[in-house]
Amino acid sequence: MRIIEHPIIEFKRGRKIHFYYNGKKLEAYEGETIAAALYANGIKILSKSLRKGRPRGFFCGIGKCSSCLMKVNGIPNVRTCITLIKEGDVVEDNDMVLPEKEYPECKFTKLNTDIAIVGGGPAGLSAAIEAADYANVLLIDENHRLGGQLIKQTHKFFGSKKEKAGTRGIEIAKELEDEVRKKNIKILLNTSVIGYYDRGYHFLVAVDKMNRTVYEIKAGKIIFATGAQENMLLFDGNDLPGVYGAGGVQTLMNVYGVKPGNVGLIVGAGNVGLILAYQLLQADVEVACIVEAMPKIGGYFVHAAKIRRCGVPIYTGHSIKKAYGNEHVEGAIIAKLDEKWNFIEGSEKDIKCDFICLAVGLSPTIRLIAQTGADILFINEAGGWVALHNEYMETTKPGIYVAGDLANIEEASTAMLEGKIAGLHAVIEFAKNDKTKIMEKIKEYMEDLEIFRQGYFGIRPKIAKEKIWRKYHEKMGNRRNS
Template sequence: MLADNNRIAIHPILPIPEREEVFFYWNGQKLKAKSGEMIASALIANGISIFGHHHKDGSAQGIFCANGQCSQCSVIANGVAVKSCMTAVSENMIVQSLEGLPILPAEDTPLNFEPLEYIKTDVLIIGGGPAGLSAAIELGKQNIQTLLIDDKNALGGKLVLQTHKFFGSQEDSSAGTRGIDISKNLSEELAKFGSVEIWLNSTAVFVFSDKKVGILKDGVYKIVEPKRILNTAGAREKFLRFPGNNLARIYGAGAFQTLVNRDLVRPTKRLFIIGGGNVGLIAGYHSLQAGIEVVGLAEAMPVCGGYKVHSDKLKRFGVPIYTSHSILCANGKESVESITIAEIDKNFQPIPKTEKTFACDTILIAVGLNPLNEFTCEAMDAGIPVKAAGDALEIAEASSAMFNGKIAGVKIAAELKGNKENPIPEEWYAKAEELKSPPGIIKSYQTPEKEEGVFPVLHCLQEIPCNPCTTVCPTNSIKTEDGSLMAVPVYQGSCIGCGKCLLICPGLAITLVDYRKDKENPTVSIVYEVTNYPVQIGEKKILNDIDANELGEYAITAVQDFPKQHTQIVKFQVPKAIAKKVAGFRIQDASVSAPIDKPIIFEKTSDEAMICLCERVSVGQVRALIKKGITDLNLIKAITRAGMGPCGSKTCEVLIKGLLREEGIPDKEVVPNTKRPLFIEISLAKFPDGSAK
């Protein structure tokens, strides 16, 4: 029996719960799992990352999205093909790898149809993440009958994966609080309202033309008839075209964070990240907290699209970030063994002789999200009043999702109560715009010239929507430049050295410089929350500035623990010449990120990359049709089967549209796919006979 030794035994932020063990069988081998966890997580905990082989080309398959959106993780569980990321393991469950096509049940297998249950409600909210929870709370306050559904076994959406502190404002989006705690707080607030019913493990299947919604709840099909729909179902991750993109151990960022932060499973030892938005940068930080080596991060643009404080933090910890670089190929036999990246020009073409190959066992793809807007479109077609909030409306930070979810809830309540006046104050709209603002300009330091007393150095130089440091300062000495949420914070006043600003800063972008005991060698305090890389007094660390330039090696003079915040403040005594420059210290050795001596240049061309993983359709096959003048996605689907797989074109449609643009085809000339009538695959046995109403 294999040992489930890929579990995280210690985490700087997350508690390690005691959970009952169960046993299941994988291809005849007895394995351990945790009660209630998904099959995929149990397999990866036992060191199994290849879940089967594709029926067309025999290539290995494993997890990608961990969100039920793709089909890469399919297995056979107790004789039925299931998505292992959405199916809980149970005692003595027999799980088998999916080798080729699944064997269908015999024709005489009886189908026991059950009577169909109909439910009416004022509001149906699809998705229990930050936007859905915030909207439901507002509807609960107005005593509006509301049904909130979510396909997971707990509320919170992506909040339950976020161990970092949130940006935004304290008043409106709990800035300075970790996502996991925000999820708990919102869920507890929602539980106060009896008018809101919650269905977990429940997936919306389709919004039908007769104004009813099919929902699969705990495996039982039901029909809900709402007066209003609010779509807060979130988003799905984008994929990339590159040779080797059909290897196992290529994960979406959401899947990676689900494994690490929800299931406390360590899915990799050496990770390389593609994509420098906030999602990719934060995933790198979460990796370090899980004890995973982050080999590097590549971003195609000249600068990372995420917040500068996130990229600065990663670089200071010892993770190199390669801007103006992209992936050339993933290398390996069945699963990832290395990655080759290259510098790219202004046309995003690789520059010869800039290739670098790094040994890694996993590639994380974090190149953006697409709103999950199917339910909005279906409701509009059916004539049901519908709104969307969160990522289902517009991709933004969770702080923005919470606030626009609140606005949507207030609006819907007013509509149902016949209030013709706009219930939303004008300042709410302004705040909503601020919260979803992209990163702004980068400014220079405004550090005090004095070398006496104690004061904070604010290494937050980019305009981003964030202000918790201004709200906790007891002497009101930190303010934003013009008082707005987006402005850069500045120090003007009298500091008492309390350190509250250090502990609340989401970007870990504040240090405290104290000259009171030694003006020539002041003490610098640095906030630290990667305590699985332990620090102790007397230990020497390489200090660095905001850009990760080394300032020298110095010994730790003190370590203060703040258990409630899961944080430490680490102190160093340094020469005054560098005290204000110190922004952090390295924790990952440079050898982790060294490229191999000779780059691996994949023999296959970019046209041999897969554009449809479900049906193993290559870029070249689709490109050839486009060159023949075919711009109808339905015709491309009919010829190649791209889009006919289990995921229902959720991944490949975006890639094919990108290929059409690459070939110079305007979007207006592209005929979109005709969507299949169901959002997910459902066994016919789940559908009842419709006799009960």
């Protein structure tokens, strides 16, 4: 299952170590997650559903869903997809009952910062880099490394030189991380922010579960850049192990060098689905086909052309009807859709595959921002529920900012620009003499954003942003008037 040679990525595996899975001694490499190590050992069932005991494999691969929860060294509900494996780890099936006490003993640490940034992806990192010149910055991420989802993007970015066009996502992640590490920024990795409290000041509670540490953080301002999560799709058998979020497969394959299977079916011909198909081919994994419910390909034509000339078919106007298999995907039934999105009887095709990737869009991860009391609204064009914000990325809760996919499902390039804007605007009051300079920089980034959103693919995000800004100003206007 491990990828040894890859045309783009060099997998630098750490020391060989051992761990125990339900009493069995297995091999792993330092630097990989528990889920990746299990997967490389052929273990694809990571948990069972609580009520019916149905098997679950991993789904999102980035710590956002709950299908990989296991007990590690006696600690229950560990997200094995983002937790690094260590020598001698004891990994077991989660107990089927909730533990009485999840944190028997933990350390409490108090922190105080001008700016807290939640999420170390393109938006959070860019915000940190800009803000650190003017204020104390604390950057928190629940992964064991920085970079967010850039760390699995092996394709070259679009955009202009300024937005690092032509550079691969994995290289951009490295550049941003290097810049962050050069600056005086306090970084907490493996740490999940689990609560926001308004105590007359902004207060966060964060947890480093494996180290049993709780952080109590007092922050002048907070920038939330918690990203997005993969959407589920309703079909028979959608909880079978082997049905993955597309991003989860990218993580497994491009970050940890473990193949998701031998033959894949991809649902969704947006950019994520198209790029994933290409990356699977690069990892020497077969792609049976891509099905797309819409009558035309949703992602960039150039991404589609790349996989078409490798012989991968794209069936537009088709969707997945069913996934089948005994405790794991063994195949899928796809079928044509009519104008009313119903399956056309008799159009079914049986596709033999051992995994299925869902690339049917993302939704902003709003659970934290929703706790702050910032106004949240469902905006279809933005990908779901989003926090209303202004042009400077500040929400209706003063001092609370959003950036990146959390603020509207878009691109890493726009996430970086939004992060910069949020980071700069949040520090204006800390910057004594540089206010004009900061405003000029913000203006420049806003213009870059505007240019980026001008084309065909900018229509949807542009509509989303305009709605978000308008609703923000309506809310704030009403508040001022009342």
